Every structure is written in C-alpha cells, then in structure tokens.
Amino acid sequence: MSGQCGPWICQRILGRGGFGVVSLWFNVETQENIAIKECQLHNTSDKMRTWWNAEVDIMSKLEHDNLIRALPVPPELAPEPSQPPVLAMEYCEGGDLRKVLNLPQNCLGLSEIEIRHLASGVGSAINYLHKHRITHRDLKPENIVLKAVGGRTLYKIIDLGYAKELDINSLCNSFVGTVKYLAPELFISKPYSKAVDYWSLGVVVYECITGSRPFLPDTPPVEWHREVSKKSPEDISARYNNDKSEVIFSQKLPSSNHLCKPLAEHFELWLRLMLRWEPKARGSSRFNCFEILEQICSLKVLIILNVETNCLLSYSVKREDCIRDVSHRISLQTGIPEDEQFIIDAAGFKLDPDEPALKFCSDHLPKELSLFLFRTGMMEIPERENYNLPSNVNTIVKQPTVLLGPKGHRRAWAETVYWLTEEAKIYHQLMLAHGAALLNMMQDNSKLLRQKPIMETEIFQLEACQEFFKTSLDFDINKCKESLEISTHLITVGGQRMMETWTEISDRFNAPYNLVERGKSLIDSIVDRNAAVSSLQRGPEGTHIQVNKLKEFEEKGKELYDWFIQASDQDTIDHKNMVNLIAMCFCQRDELTKTVYSHICNIRKQQQHSESIFKACEQFLCDVKEARAELTTLQRQRQETMWSLIRNPLQPQQTSTGELDSTIQFLPSLSNDLESVQLLMDCREYTQKSNTMLKDMLKEQEQSMVYFSLPENNK
Structure with a gap:
C-alpha cells in the first residue's frame, strides 16, 4: 500500500x-x-x-x-x-526509545524524571499483558515509542508480533525476540514463561539508567552466556577489566548516572530481582515486582544542596515526616548539628522545622533545585578536593592520541560528556544557592529597615519624656530651694525630705540619656548595613551569564560526541579536541567557583551582621520599655513625696493651720509675746502658701502622669 x-x-x-x-x-x-x-x-x-x-x-x-x-x-x-x-x-511522534538513547545528552542514561516515567509506564504495560495471559517476548528500546500527552512523555510498547497468549504457568519453546535482550534460558532452548519479560524489562531499565546494557554488552552470544552464567543472584552488571582477562561483576549501579541516591539504591534492589539467572527466582515469588517498581517510581525524595561542600543531599520522605526529621538525618550524614543548620528555599525564606517535608519534594516543585543548606556563622571558601576523572576520561587525558577502538572511544567520550554536564550542573547549583542567599540577605535587610522608623519613633518619644521629666524635676527642685530659703524662721522637715528625694531622683536620671545615644548608634548601623547590602546586590559577581561559560563546554562536548558516532572513520579519530575541552573546563570551573563562593561568603557575613544588629535593636526596644517604666516610677515617687508633704507640711506635731490657731488660743504666754505671735502668723501664712503651691504641683503631676502613660501624645 x-x-x-x-x-x-x-x-x-x-x-x-x-x-x-x-x-x-x-x-x-x-x-x-x-x-x-x-x-x-x-x-x-x-x-x-x-x-x-x-x-x-x-x-x-x-x-x-x-x-x-x-x-x-x-x-x-x-x-x-x-x-x-x-x-x-x-501515531507516536517522539520516535522510539533507541533514538532517544542515542542522543548525546543521554549517552550515560536518561534524566531521573524520564526514568521514573519510563519504568512506571512500561512496567505497568507489561503487568497488564501478564494479567491478560500475554507475554511480549521481544521487549527492547526499538519497541518502545514516545508520545507527548498533557505536557509529559508517555512511553508506549509496540510490536506485539512475538507476543503470545498463554496460561499463567505455561512454558514455551520457540526462540523469538532480539538476542541482546533475551533471557538466558532462551539461548539454550529451555522452556520459558513470562519471566523472560522480567529479564528484558530489567535490561531495558538498566540501559536507560546507565546508557548501556548490564552484562558484557559487546560480547558474542556464546561467550556472553558462558561468562554471565557465573554471576551471583545479586549481581546486576558485568564488565571486562582493562586487559579483558577477567569479568568483574557488580551489585551496584555505576556512579555515572542521573539518579539521586535513594532512587539508585531502590533500583539496585529491584534489578537484583529482575536480573536473576534462574527463571524461577526472577521477579521474586514473594513480592510483586511491578508493585515494587511502582513504589520506587513514586518515591518522594527531598533534595538539598549542602552549599558548604557543593554536594547534593537526598532523602526519601514519608507523609508524616517534617523538616525537623530531615534535619536530624542531615546531622547524621554531614556532622552539622541541627541547631547550626540554616535551610532556605529558592526564594530565600527559612524553612519552618514543623513544615511537612513532602511540601518540598521534587514532584511538587519545578525541575530546578529549590532547597539550600548553610552552616550558621561565618562561611569559609571550601577547597575543591575531588579532581578525579572517570577512568576512561583519565585515560584519554593522559594519552590524547591513544586508539581505543569504536566501543572504547565512544565510552570514553560519553563519560567526558557526562563529566562536562555534571560540572556545568554543579556550578549552576552553586549559582542557585547564591541567588537564594542573596534573596535571604535582602529579606533580612528589609526586616532591619522596618526597624529603623520604629527605633526613631521610640528614641523621639523617650527624649520627649526625658526632657519633660527633667524640666519638671528641675523646676520642682528650684522652687523647693526657694521655699526653703524664704522660710528663714522655720525649716520644715517635709520640705527638706522632699528636697532630698528629688535630688536623689535627679542623680538617677542619667541612664536614659545613654540609652538614646545607643539607639542612635544602632540606627547608624542600619543605614551602613543597607549600603553594604545594596552594594552586594548590585555586584557583578555570580551572575547567570557566567553559567554559560561552563555550559558552552558541555554543548561543545555533545557536538563532538554526536560527530564521532556519525563518523565513518572512527578508528582514526584522536581525543585532542575533547581533552582540550576538559582542560578549559577545569580552569574556568575553579576560577568561577572561587568567585561565587567568595560572594556567598560576603553575603553570609552581611547576614550575620544584620542578625546581630536586629537582635541589638530588639534588646534596645526592650530597654526603652524598661526606661519608660522607670520614668513612670520616678514620676510616681515625686507625687508620693508631694502627697506626703501635704499630709505633714511642717513638723510631725504641727500638721495643719487649725492646730496653729489652737496653739495661739491656748498658749497665753505666747499671746503676750508679740514677737512669738508674729512668728506663728508668719508660719500660718507660709503653710497656706505651701499648700497652694503643693496643690498646683500635684495638678501638674497628674497631668504629667497622663503624659507618661500615653506616649503617643509625644509623636
């Protein structure tokens, strides 16, 4: 047709x-x-x-x-x-999985999110076939196609040409499928069951994680079967050593992959079930391998960048876990005590320890890294310790003209592309941390700036209260002195006592003046800190333009890799161009990393200063509150002294004008003595004046108490 x-x-x-x-x-x-x-x-x-x-x-x-x-x-x-x-x-417009795996960016496996989608979808489809008593028998990347649906990629199994309906315990003898993905029992014409799909699914998932098949991928079938049959039930991969004299088995995934640690560990356990040599043990009779796979693909993982070491920390979390639980696990892994951990999100906000951890898991957030761990206190620029290159990359760096053959050449360049990609990614993570720290610093600075008008208002009110109180106290002391001076004939005990009290109050009045000076000094510090923060904010260090410098090396590496796999003369191509990229990336990486770390250290230093000033401001406001309470207490003491004087203006035995009149009436010896009578009359007149003066002062003091109790009147 x-x-x-x-x-x-x-x-x-x-x-x-x-x-x-x-x-x-x-x-x-x-x-x-x-x-x-x-x-x-x-x-x-x-x-x-x-x-x-x-x-x-x-x-x-x-x-x-x-x-x-x-x-x-x-x-x-x-x-x-x-x-x-x-x-x-x-029609699935995305092509097949083989085409995707051949892309330069996937030379050492797919991204974590795509691995989750693929393993979950393909595993679910195989499980569906098995429930309908159908084995596929030819599962491979060429028989998995991609279709974009609702903003994500769906992986669909095609080509059921070799699929066969069978009873759940049925065994088949026909040799079908593609050799590279066939289960071991098919090579020796043994009867087989649905367990052949377990093996093929395990091989496909392993290849999607690592970029290559798990067991001696370039070995002829007969040799492959002979060597791989020696593996233990727990082994999930096999490779020849450098001189191909020995097969090295492993129960771990290679480190060059894009999975976070918890997910990699779970996939390793699952692959040990799927890649067992014995069909009856494969997939495990005790557990449903498809349910396990679905649990792995739906695992909730919280990822945090430890800025101090520029390393990712990843933890699987449950619904009931909160940030405090994660903080405890961070402490066990990194040695950073929980009270010294400072965790912020991409917007610069500090995480609440009681917030649910699921809120910050990757499937709830954009693809960009969003959590950053700093150690409280001053931060030092760390030394980059890990300069180790992957073994194949190290080989071509030492011998740029060495010929490794097409397979070895391709592997070395694939690992180089992966290394370049990781270096660009690691630097990009550091840039994100720099941005988060900058936002956090600006938030702290904004909080500090909001304190400035509060401080200014409090200082103004305190100064007003001080001035009012001091003026009133000085006036009272002067008037009291005048009253005592004009009373030449009689020195009152109450007046003398009031004079002594007010003098003592005046001596205690210097402390609030020192507090005002302290507040003004803090305001100056806030202004200086704002200028420093603004300078850091405008600084050219750590801009996203610099990310492109490492990204350029990554893109050039991918272009070289793509050119190589399409070249017809692969055997004669040397590694000089790729090695030059590695050298330039090393130099640029160290220079840029040091610059950004230096800027982050300055940001953290400003944050420490801001926190110190903010605490000092809070303490100042508390001290102002106490000082105003002290002023109120001193004002009350003035009133109590005056009321005491009203109750007893003269000596204790003569407390009123009526008593003075009685004395005049009942002391005839004094009535005949004009000088004594005049003295008593002067004393009565003085008492009346003192009472009038005291009443006026009390009225003024009552008004002043209202003044102190309502400080907003001073605004």
Missing part, C-alpha cells in the same frame, strides 16, 4: 521489523496522522502469518495508556478480503 488512497497520503516509512512494515499516513481533510502496519507477504512462512494474525487480534483487545492503541482501519486503507489484515495504530 503506497501513494494516495482517497484523502489519505502516505508520507514516509516509519520502520521495518519482524515481518511487518510501518508507514505514516496523513488525512488531508481531517489533518489526522495514523500509523499503518502491513504484513510483508514475500518470503513469509505460515508461522509468520499466524504470528501476524495473532498480533492484529491481540492489539484489537488491548487498552492501556502505555500500549500502542489500535484504531479502526479507514475504509480507503482496508486490504482486499484475500489479503492479510492491516493494523492501524495511533
């Missing part, structure tokens, strides 16, 4: 595989794309015809998001009744 059939136009061949060919058809009226798979009739055996009919039949029954969806065949594209049926399918 080719050319044009009604409104349908055949645009191109999408692929050939097995006994079918897939082509893309476009409807000019509806603008619809569909994929049509046709059976190739020439040289097709009856067995293949049977498999073809089985595939069409199986596809028509299945419905799962991660299985290619069968569509009704348009009448214009339907075959003649005597011809084999055709299979119409949805």
Whole structure:
C-alpha cells in the first residue's frame, strides 16, 4: 500500500521489523496522522502469518495508556478480503526509545524524571499483558515509542508480533525476540514463561539508567552466556577489566548516572530481582515486582544542596515526616548539628522545622533545585578536593592520541560528556544557592529597615519624656530651694525630705540619656548595613551569564560526541579536541567557583551582621520599655513625696493651720509675746502658701502622669 488512497497520503516509512512494515499516513481533510502496519507477504512462512494474525487480534483487545492503541482501519486503507489484515495504530511522534538513547545528552542514561516515567509506564504495560495471559517476548528500546500527552512523555510498547497468549504457568519453546535482550534460558532452548519479560524489562531499565546494557554488552552470544552464567543472584552488571582477562561483576549501579541516591539504591534492589539467572527466582515469588517498581517510581525524595561542600543531599520522605526529621538525618550524614543548620528555599525564606517535608519534594516543585543548606556563622571558601576523572576520561587525558577502538572511544567520550554536564550542573547549583542567599540577605535587610522608623519613633518619644521629666524635676527642685530659703524662721522637715528625694531622683536620671545615644548608634548601623547590602546586590559577581561559560563546554562536548558516532572513520579519530575541552573546563570551573563562593561568603557575613544588629535593636526596644517604666516610677515617687508633704507640711506635731490657731488660743504666754505671735502668723501664712503651691504641683503631676502613660501624645 503506497501513494494516495482517497484523502489519505502516505508520507514516509516509519520502520521495518519482524515481518511487518510501518508507514505514516496523513488525512488531508481531517489533518489526522495514523500509523499503518502491513504484513510483508514475500518470503513469509505460515508461522509468520499466524504470528501476524495473532498480533492484529491481540492489539484489537488491548487498552492501556502505555500500549500502542489500535484504531479502526479507514475504509480507503482496508486490504482486499484475500489479503492479510492491516493494523492501524495511533501515531507516536517522539520516535522510539533507541533514538532517544542515542542522543548525546543521554549517552550515560536518561534524566531521573524520564526514568521514573519510563519504568512506571512500561512496567505497568507489561503487568497488564501478564494479567491478560500475554507475554511480549521481544521487549527492547526499538519497541518502545514516545508520545507527548498533557505536557509529559508517555512511553508506549509496540510490536506485539512475538507476543503470545498463554496460561499463567505455561512454558514455551520457540526462540523469538532480539538476542541482546533475551533471557538466558532462551539461548539454550529451555522452556520459558513470562519471566523472560522480567529479564528484558530489567535490561531495558538498566540501559536507560546507565546508557548501556548490564552484562558484557559487546560480547558474542556464546561467550556472553558462558561468562554471565557465573554471576551471583545479586549481581546486576558485568564488565571486562582493562586487559579483558577477567569479568568483574557488580551489585551496584555505576556512579555515572542521573539518579539521586535513594532512587539508585531502590533500583539496585529491584534489578537484583529482575536480573536473576534462574527463571524461577526472577521477579521474586514473594513480592510483586511491578508493585515494587511502582513504589520506587513514586518515591518522594527531598533534595538539598549542602552549599558548604557543593554536594547534593537526598532523602526519601514519608507523609508524616517534617523538616525537623530531615534535619536530624542531615546531622547524621554531614556532622552539622541541627541547631547550626540554616535551610532556605529558592526564594530565600527559612524553612519552618514543623513544615511537612513532602511540601518540598521534587514532584511538587519545578525541575530546578529549590532547597539550600548553610552552616550558621561565618562561611569559609571550601577547597575543591575531588579532581578525579572517570577512568576512561583519565585515560584519554593522559594519552590524547591513544586508539581505543569504536566501543572504547565512544565510552570514553560519553563519560567526558557526562563529566562536562555534571560540572556545568554543579556550578549552576552553586549559582542557585547564591541567588537564594542573596534573596535571604535582602529579606533580612528589609526586616532591619522596618526597624529603623520604629527605633526613631521610640528614641523621639523617650527624649520627649526625658526632657519633660527633667524640666519638671528641675523646676520642682528650684522652687523647693526657694521655699526653703524664704522660710528663714522655720525649716520644715517635709520640705527638706522632699528636697532630698528629688535630688536623689535627679542623680538617677542619667541612664536614659545613654540609652538614646545607643539607639542612635544602632540606627547608624542600619543605614551602613543597607549600603553594604545594596552594594552586594548590585555586584557583578555570580551572575547567570557566567553559567554559560561552563555550559558552552558541555554543548561543545555533545557536538563532538554526536560527530564521532556519525563518523565513518572512527578508528582514526584522536581525543585532542575533547581533552582540550576538559582542560578549559577545569580552569574556568575553579576560577568561577572561587568567585561565587567568595560572594556567598560576603553575603553570609552581611547576614550575620544584620542578625546581630536586629537582635541589638530588639534588646534596645526592650530597654526603652524598661526606661519608660522607670520614668513612670520616678514620676510616681515625686507625687508620693508631694502627697506626703501635704499630709505633714511642717513638723510631725504641727500638721495643719487649725492646730496653729489652737496653739495661739491656748498658749497665753505666747499671746503676750508679740514677737512669738508674729512668728506663728508668719508660719500660718507660709503653710497656706505651701499648700497652694503643693496643690498646683500635684495638678501638674497628674497631668504629667497622663503624659507618661500615653506616649503617643509625644509623636
């Protein structure tokens, strides 16, 4: 079927595989794309015809998001009744997984988020097939295609040409599938079951994580089977040593991958189940391997950058975990005590220890790193300790002209691209930390600036109260002195006592003046700190323009890698261009990293100063409150002294004018003495004046108490 059939136009061949060919058809009226798979009739055996009919039949029954969806065949594209049926399918524009794995950025595996999506989707589809008593038997990257749906990528299994319906315990003997992804039992024609899909799924997932198949990927089948059969049940990979004299098995994923630590550890455990040599042990009879895979892919992971070491910390968290729980785990891992941890988000806000940890997990946030750990106190610029290159990269750096063969050459360059990518990523993380620290510093500075008008108001009010109180006290002392001086004939005990009290109050009055000077000094510090913060904010250090300097090396490395895998003369290509990129990246990385760390240290230093000033301001406001309370107490003492004097203005035995009149009346010896009578009359007049003066002063004091109790009147 080719050319044009009604409104349908055949645009191109999408692929050939097995006994079918897939082509893309476009409807000019509806603008619809569909994929049509046709059976190739020439040289097709009856067995293949049977498999073809089985595939069409199986596809028509299945419905799962991660299985290619069968569509009704348009009448214009339907075959003649005597011809084999055709299979119409949805078109997946993203191509197959092999194409994605061959991209330079995926030379050592896919990103973590894509691995989660792929493993979850493909695992769910295989589980769905098994529940419908179907084994795929040919799972490989070429049979997984990509389709964009709702802003994310769906991975769909295609090509069920070798799929077979079987009972759950059925065993098959037919040798089908692609050799590189076949389970071991198929090489020796042993009966097999659905466990073959477990092996193939494990191999595909391992390749998506690391960029290569797990067991001796470039070894011929017979040798492969002989060597890999020696692995233990827990081994998930095998590689030859440098001189190919020994096979080295491993139970761990290689460090060059894009998974966070908790996810890598969980995938290692799962791969140990899926890649067991014995079919009966594979996938585990005790646990459902697909349920385990789904739990791994939905794992909630909180990722924090330890800025001090520029290393990522990652922790799996549960619903009940809070930031305090994570802080405890950080303390155990890094040795930073919980009370010395300063964790902020990308906006610069400090995390509340009681906030749920799930709130900050990666699937709730943008793809960018969003949490940063600093140690409280002054920060020092760390020395970069890890200059170790991956072994293959180290080889080409030492011998830029060494010939490693196409496979070794490709591996060395893939590891170089990964290293360049990681260096750009690590520096970018540091830049994000710099931005978060800068925002946090600006927030602290804003908080400090908000204290400035409060401080100014408090200082103004305190000065006003001081001035009012001091003026009133000085007036009282002067008047009291005058009253005592004009009373030449009689020195009152009450007046003398009041004079002594007010003098004592005046001596205690110097402390608030010192407090005002302290407040003004703090305001000057706030102004100076704001100028320093503004200077850091405007500084050219650590701008995002510098990120591109390392990013350029990454992009050039990818271009070189892409050029190499497409070159026809791979055996003669040396490594000089790639080694030059490594050298330039080393130099630029160290220079840029030191500059940004220096800027972060300055930011942290300003933050420490701001925190110190803010605490001093808070203490100042507390001291102002106490000082005003002290002024109120002193004012009350003045009033109590006056009231005491009113109750007893003269000596204790003569407390009123009535008593003076009585004395005049009942002391005849004094009445005949004109001088004594005059003295008593003067004393009565003085007492009346003192009472009037005291009443006036009390009225003024009552008004002043209102003044002190309502300080806002001084604004």
